[in-house]
Amino acid sequence: MRHSVIHTMKKLVRLALVLGMCVSLALLSTALTYEFQPAIQTSLTVTASSPQPTITPQPQDLSEIGSTDGIVAMVGIIVLIIMVPILLRRKDWM
Secondary structure, three states: OHHHHHHHHHHHHHHHHHHHHHHHHHHHHHHHHOOOOOOOOOOOOOOOOOOOOOOOOOOOOOOOOOOOHHHHHHHHHHHHHHHHHHHHHHHHHO
């Protein structure tokens, strides 16, 4: 009976760790790709005495066409997710 409880707890801990890593990876990916766009406030009643708003240019997109920086980073993360458990358990498999 005690063995099955321990086995069930191990499964729950593993599931929680996997779900935690997936959520963390999703949040990290979202944080790296999110682009903040400030809201533009316009006034319908502009008088001659009020200062005229200046038009700020849109920020230049820093990404290049054909750039693979993000892809390389994601591949590195995926390789780590796959290789770390294999390297930790290779003695058990031998």
